[in-house]
Amino acid sequence: MTKTVCIATALALGVAAVANGIFMLALPGPWYFAVPGVTDTGPFNQHFIRDIGLIFLFIGSAFVIGAASPRFRIVLWAAPTAWLWGHALFHFWEVAVGICGPSVIARDFPAVTLPALLGTALVIWAITDSRAVGTRAKLAAAH
Numbered sequence: 001m002t003k004t005v006c007i008a009t010a011l012a013l014g015v016a017a018v019a020n021g022i023f024m025l026a027l028p029g030p031w032y033f034a035v036p037g038v039t040d041t042g043p044f045n046q047h048f049i050r051d052i053g054l055i056f057l058f059i060g061s062a063f064v065i066g067a068a069s070p071r072f073r074i075v076l077w078a079a080p081t082a083w084l085w086g087h088a089l090f091h092f093w094e095v096a097v098g099i100c101g102p103s104v105i106a107r108d109f110p111a112v113t114l115p116a117l118l119g120t121a122l123v124i125w126a127i128t129d130s131r132a133v134g135t136r137a138k139l140a141a142a143h
Contacts, residue, residue: 006125010067010077013118017060017080024053037107040100059083063119066126070133073126081119088116 024031028049032038059080066076091112094100105113 002125003129006122006129007067009118010063010122013115013122014060014063014067017056017063017115019060021053021056021058021060024049024056028053035111037104040104055083063122070130074123074130077119077126078123081116081123084116084119088113 028046029044031053032044032049062076062080066073069076091100091104091108095102095105
């Protein structure tokens with residue numbers, strides 16, 4: 001059950017990130033106006049939005065490929081999770097220094113902090129699962 005939930009979560013996170021990345025690349029103007037709070041962060045910059053769109057494509061692809069590749073799962077999920085935490089911490093920093101009000105933490109939670117938390121849970125599960133698989137393989141080899 002846990003494995004199924006983790007793989008499904010990774011796939012959902014990955015597909016959502018890829019979809020966001022495609023939206024950012026294909027329609028940066030509509031993306032800028034559609035995502036709550038983005039217009040508060042500065043003027044429209046098509047180049048910057050597309051740069052970040054590429055990052056979301058890589059993040060999403062890593063989660064999806066990791067779901068299908070147990071051997072590389074830890075690194076494929078840890079790398080995008082590190083970026084997601086950097087992104088979330090940057091949002092917290094903006095509040096801490098007064099660039100944004102505290103209300104943005106709740107507004108941004110589903111799209112910024114939650115993915116970082118989910119990625120962390122997935123990485124922890126992947127490490128635990130990898131160790132369990134290794135232990136089972138050693139036990140099987142001993143018999």
